[in-house]
Amino acid sequence: MDDPVNMQSVYLTIVLAPLLGSLAAGLFGWKIGRSGAHWATNIGVAVSFLLSLVVFKQIIIDGGPIFDGVIYSWLVSGSGLHLDVGFRVDELTAVMLVVVTFVSLMVHIYTIGYMHDDPGYTRFFSYTALFTFSMLVLVMANNFLQLFFGWEAVGLVSYLLIGFWFKRDSANSASLKAFLVNRVGDFGFLLGIAAVYKYFGTVDYTPVFQKASSLVGQTMTVWPGSEWSVITVICILLFIGAMGKSAQVPLHVWLPESMEGPTPISALIHAATMVTAGIFMVARMSPMFEYSETALSVVLLIGATTALFMGVLGLVQNDIKRVVAYSTLSQLGYMTVALGVSAYSAGIFHLMTHAFFKALLFLGAGSVIIAMHHEQDIRNMGGLRKYMPITYWTVLIGSLALIGFPGSAGFFSKDTIVSAVEASALPGAKIAYVATLIGVFVTALYSFRMFFLVFHGQGRMDHHTREHLHESPLVITIPLIALAIPSVLAGVIGVGPMLLDHPGTFFGHAIFVLPDHDVLREIAQHWRGPFDSVVCALTEPVFWFAMAGLAVAYLCYMVRTDIPDMIVGRFGVVYNVLVDKYGFDRFNEFFFVGGGTLLGRFLWRTVDVSLIDGVIVNGTANAVAWVSSVVRYIQSGFLYHYAFAMIIGLLFLLGWFVVA
Helix, strand or coil: CCCHHHHHHHHHHHHHHHHHHHHHHHHHHHHHHHHHHHHHHHHHHHHHHHHHHHHHHHHHHCCCCCEEEEEEEEEECCCCCEEEEEEEECHHHHHHHHHHHHHHHHHHHHHHHHCCCCCCHHHHHHHHHHHHHHHHHHHHECEHHHHHHHHHHHHHHHHHHHCCCCCCHHHHHHHHHHHHHHHHHHHHHHHHHHHHHHHHCCCEHHHHHHHHHHHCCCEEEEECCEEEEHHHHHHHHHHHHHHHHCCCCCCCCHHHHHHHCCHHHHHHHHHHCHHHHHHHHHHHCHHHHCCCHHHHHHHHHHHHHHHHHHHHHHHHCCEHHHHHHHHHHHHHHHHHHHHHCCCHHHHHHHHHHHHHHHHHHHHHHHHHHHHCCCCCEHHHCCCHHHCCHHHHHHHHHHHHHHHCCCCCHHHHHHHHHHHHHHHCCCCCHHHHHHHHHHHHHHHHHHHHHHHHHHHCCCCCCCHHHHHCCCCCCHHHHHHHHHHHHHHHHHHHHHHHHHHHCCCCCCCHHHCCCCHHHCHHHHHHCCCCCHHHHHHHHCCCHHHHHHHHHHHHHHHHHHHCCCHHHHHHHHCHHHHHHHHCHHHHHHHHHHHHHHHHHHHHHHHHHHHHHHHHHHHHHHHHHHHHHHHHHHHCCCCCCCHHHHHHHHHHHHHHHHHHHHHC
């Protein structure tokens, strides 16, 4: 298996297996039927997952060589530009392959039960497998061109998946919103890639990363009289793309709206795949970001803002999927904060643990929605614990992992991020530390607000729903159990090898950190193993902030259920601001939509009606008509008029020649 030729075949199979399943379900779904469609796509994703485990073993466990090579040359220009399809399979890629394919496989299995009665069954499976293929292309790319192809492909397929129920106006609006907002980020991303080619002369990762240090001190003129660091401009432009894909403020507005898609897509897009593409990209570009503290500070502060303020919005959400969606926004902020303080490994580690427990929470929410006959308002639930024990315990595990309860997967990754921010000397680190600590409290509060309202207390559903409440079938509960296991164990197993036992070695050369920025190495000096971390955490602020949030949730939604209404009555202005989502949507509608409408109306009236129709089209016709109306008087039919004109013409010519 160590033969490079054989491994190249393995890499190709990992990418192409989901694509073949997608084509089978999409093109031949009418012939192979519903069962054929889900078997084709599930087998394709399962093959990718099993081969990803092979790659993980070879590179991570056995310490085998990484692969960085061209699979296919697409275009070679006379200027020396090579546009290739190639793979870069290193430690970072191996981790991402396992995470993406495992979560995707669980979602595909779950979908068999969740979408069982949907008329678009085969189309849905085709889209999900195509989405998995696009994400695999992205994480395995060894050049910016292929990265951008995968980047745009996941955006396109997410548009199709969010708007899957296209007969709903809300779904169409949400899919269009996601598509347009991501185009804003992608425009910056494309400019960043163009700048990479301009200053490096190539779009391949390896030579770009090797030459990154040579750009330190080099400047560019952004506008006359303004000199900017080249490496800073490139990194910020690339990060703008990450802000769109990973839903960072202010390009976050699409993600909550994407809940209009079916629940399996919420898990697939918002757990381990599309929204984490930006996190992966910045980690991959660490050899560039490390040479710009300005860019790192921008990343840090954007992430801290997202982690805190998007989490607060989860407190006022009543749709079970939107609560989980805002928690995704907040956790993406934590990952971005880790990137900003150069703790890239911690960011990727949290990406991995988050993928497990967030997919678990989304699929658990879907299980509840099925049992409630597609009711999604948590105010109409309650007491589901005795009807849905498997869903209850798995969602509890996911919620504890989300708040970073000691021993859970989320504890080790989130605690490391907060410690890394505390240890960082980067500008903005102190603000980010306070924001992440408060965010821990908020996360625990909204997570267990949802948990208590859904599973505890008195049932608030109608009589018909209560009479038919029962646990979901095995095809739904098995993925929940499978995701609950790594939500507990992934942290304790992975935190030492990936982060703190030998910091900087697990990911090898895939992640680059300058010595002055290596906060994980400083944390590792106090590392005594996972058990000691759990014990020590009991005295740390992170633990007490989380427990305070959980206690407040218990008090407000289990003991004194009148307190939330009292708070809303007293702080109605703040509540309305949160319900309005800080006014981002209204601002976008007024400024961008309204501004675009006014600009379009202005261009229509001035350019189209006045200039094109009035001057060019109608003006030309009117000019011809006027000239004709004047010239026609010359054609009188009298000979002396024509003789007079000839004499005048002759005199004119004679005068011309005499003067000349």
